[in-house]
Amino acid sequence: MSEPSARVRVTGPPRRRAQDVRAAGTREIDAETALGEVFMRSLLREQLSLALRVLAALALTVGLLPLLFHVFPGLGDVRVGPVPVAWLLLGVLTYPWLVLLGWIYVRRAEHNERDFADLVGSVDE
Amino acid sequence: MPGVVAVVLVSLATLAIGTWGLRISRTTSDFLVASRTVAPRLNASAIGGEYLSAASFLGVAGLLLTFGAEMLWYPVGWTAGYLVLLVLVAAPLRRSGAYTLPDFAEARLGSRGVRKLCSVLVVGIGWLYLLPQFQGAGVTLRATIDAPPWAGSLVVALVVLASVSPGGMRSITFVQAFQYWLKLTALLVPVFVLLAVWMADGSADPTAAAPASWSVPLASPGGGVGLYTTYSLIVATFLGTMGLPHVVVRFYTNPDGRAARRTTLAVLGLLGIFYVLPPVYGALGRIYAPDLAAGRSDVLVLELPSLMVGGVAGSFLTGLVTAGAFAAFLSTSSGLTIAVAGVLSQDVTGRRFGTRRLGGVAAFRVAAVIAVVVPLLLSLPAQDVAVARTVGLAFAVTASTFAPLLMLGIWWRGLTPAGAVAGLLVGGLGSGFAVAWTLAASPDEGWESALLGQPAAWSVPASILTMVVVSRLTRASVPAHAGRFMVRLHTPEAVELQR
Numbered sequence: 001m002s003e004p005s006a007r008v009r010v011t012g013p014p015r016r017r018a019q020d021v022r023a024a025g026t027r028e029i030d031a032e033t034a035l036g037e038v039f040m041r042s043l044l045r046e047q048l049s050l051a052l053r054v055l056a057a058l059a060l061t062v063g064l065l066p067l068l069f070h071v072f073p074g075l076g077d078v079r080v081g082p083v084p085v086a087w088l089l090l091g092v093l094t095y096p097w098l099v100l101l102g103w104i105y106v107r108r109a110e111h112n113e114r115d116f117a118d119l120v121g122s123v124d125e
Numbered sequence: 126m127p128g129v130v131a132v133v134l135v136s137l138a139t140l141a142i143g144t145w146g147l148r149i150s151r152t153t154s155d156f157l158v159a160s161r162t163v164a165p166r167l168n169a170s171a172i173g174g175e176y177l178s179a180a181s182f183l184g185v186a187g188l189l190l191t192f193g194a195e196m197l198w199y200p201v202g203w204t205a206g207y208l209v210l211l212v213l214v215a216a217p218l219r220r221s222g223a224y225t226l227p228d229f230a231e232a233r234l235g236s237r238g239v240r241k242l243c244s245v246l247v248v249g250i251g252w253l254y255l256l257p258q259f260q261g262a263g264v265t266l267r268a269t270i271d272a273p274p275w276a277g278s279l280v281v282a283l284v285v286l287a288s289v290s291p292g293g294m295r296s297i298t299f300v301q302a303f304q305y306w307l308k309l310t311a312l313l314v315p316v317f318v319l320l321a322v323w324m325a326d327g328s329a330d331p332t333a334a335a336p337a338s339w340s341v342p343l344a345s346p347g348g349g350v351g352l353y354t355t356y357s358l359i360v361a362t363f364l365g366t367m368g369l370p371h372v373v374v375r376f377y378t379n380p381d382g383r384a385a386r387r388t389t390l391a392v393l394g395l396l397g398i399f400y401v402l403p404p405v406y407g408a409l410g411r412i413y414a415p416d417l418a419a420g421r422s423d424v425l426v427l428e429l430p431s432l433m434v435g436g437v438a439g440s441f442l443t444g445l446v447t448a449g450a451f452a453a454f455l456s457t458s459s460g461l462t463i464a465v466a467g468v469l470s471q472d473v474t475g476r477r478f479g480t481r482r483l484g485g486v487a488a489f490r491v492a493a494v495i496a497v498v499v500p501l502l503l504s505l506p507a508q509d510v511a512v513a514r515t516v517g518l519a520f521a522v523t524a525s526t527f528a529p530l531l532m533l534g535i536w537w538r539g540l541t542p543a544g545a546v547a548g549l550l551v552g553g554l555g556s557g558f559a560v561a562w563t564l565a566a567s568p569d570e571g572w573e574s575a576l577l578g579q580p581a582a583w584s585v586p587a588s589i590l591t592m593v594v595v596s597r598l599t600r601a602s603v604p605a606h607a608g609r610f611m612v613r614l615h616t617p618e619a620v621e622l623q624r
Contacts, residue, residue: 070343098397099394
């Protein structure tokens with residue numbers, strides 16, 4: 001084994017225009033200028049509206065079940081094979097649905113964060 | 126006999142893994158920083174292990190046996206609570222750098238008063254949640270070896286103290302992760318055997334002997350009261366999860382906000398897999414153990430294997446479910462004890478008494494003893510309340526206090542210390558009074574009982590509204606660092622910013 005050489009950071013060719021904007025973005029936020037405020041507000045709005053859309057999807061599916069069974073009491077007698085439909089919906093099918101909603105959320109939230117990083121720049125990889 | 130073996134084995138394994146984990150964590154200089162490197166998959170198992178308590182392991186199946194589909198809302202709510210936590214607080218909470226809820230409140234609002242109030246709430250909620258764990262342990266030991274109810278509670282309390290006192294998130298992480306998989310195995314393996322026995326017996330219909338309400342997911346009296354109770358339970362469980370003291374502590378062990386999200390997603394999957402199982406016990410119980418429905422439903426999971434399967438196989442399965450139940454008490458109790466003791470040692474036992482002052486580790490150990498002994502004593506007279514119900518009440522309190530604080534604190538920079546205190550008091554006192562009334566009085570089926578027995582549907586909006594209104598009235602005292610704190614909470618770590 002030879003002596004380890006000094007670590008070299010390998011980077012891609014600089015994209016000039018993009019870099020100017022990048023450095024500026026984080027500076028604006030750090031200095032709490034009006035522009036930095038705009039950057040932050042847009043990130044918060046994106047993330048919050050994403051969260052609220054997922055919660056709405058949850059409320060309009062799982063959340064409507066009690067009302068549905070209240071309005072249509074006959075649903076209690078409906079069966080899928082030997083299993084009452086309420087047991088099937090709440091005992092089994094709800095769980096993959098929750099995981100799917102969570103998976104969609106994580107993907108979109110990370111996407112939003114990448115967009116934000118591109119917008120304000122200086123990504124430290 | 127298989128019950129004793131199972132209890133001893135689980136206790137020993139817990140202590141052994143705890144000690145082994147402790148050795149690993151000694152190799153790093155900084156305990157908490159080491160904990161920050163827990164990978165999402167291990168961390169998700171640990172969270173699942175900590176979260177699946179006696180209520181999930183024993184309580185749900187028992188309630189399903191007695192009341193039917195309306196009780197499916199408990200496991201659904203406990204899982205959906207993680208989805209709500211994921212989308213509203215997971216990444217920001219990790220990025221806040223707060224180790225406990227009082228830490229978060231103080232960092233966000235810059236107020237010692239809010240911190241103290243949060244500390245009181247954490248201790249109260251922790252005790253309310255520890256109570257059913259000890260109760261469940263008593264039930265388990267009585268069912269398996271006919272020990273007096275206090276014996277099981279005492280064993281759990283002692284093992285928890287022995288494994289928690291050395292301290293250390295790292296070692297607890299391994300213990301909790303092990304206990305998730307133990308609990309899953311302990312329910313999953315018997316399910317296959319029991320279903321095979323059921324099919325060999327001719328696949329009897331579980332709903333044949335059950336009342337019609339058994340297939341309707343609405344709370345018991347039905348009508349308007351039933352609808353209210355059901356929705357109130359949904360509000361409590363969907364929102365209550367994010368405010369549980371032992372859940373928040375775990376988020377700090379993620380490396381960053383992105384990992385916190387991925388961990389939470391993995392937890393959703395793990396909980397979903399687990400919660401498919403208790404309904405099977407509840408349904409089979411309708412056929413093979415209908416008499417347990419009246420009063421002794423908490424032992425259903427423990428007794429069903431021996432009722433359906435005889436001989437050595439039956440004993441083995443009984444040992445397995447007993448082991449799982451004990452793991453459930455130990456993991457949840459350890460997590461809660463750490464959370465409560467952490468707060469107590471910061472704010473009570475670590476303080477100066479006269480001229481004397483305890484050191485950090487000693488203060489934590491004294492705090493751990495206090496954290497365990499109080500609910501242990503309280504659990505002795507309260508053996509009759511169903512385990513899952515007491516846990517349900519704890520969720521109502523967290524949903525009315527910490528959930529509004531976290532949601533508004535993370536998404537609304539206008540929150541002021543005065544607003545937070547007012548909202549915490551309104552939600553905490555409202556739901557707390559309802560809980561005390563429910564534990565003391567015998568509930569009937571009227572509106573009054575429903576409103577007090579399941580307070581979340583009114584106490585959560587009341588708390589949120591109070592926080593918003595009082596914050597607006599005191600808007601001059603919005604913390605100066607609120608904007609900077611929002612940057613810290615919401616921007617990805619990869620972007621270089623002052624935080």
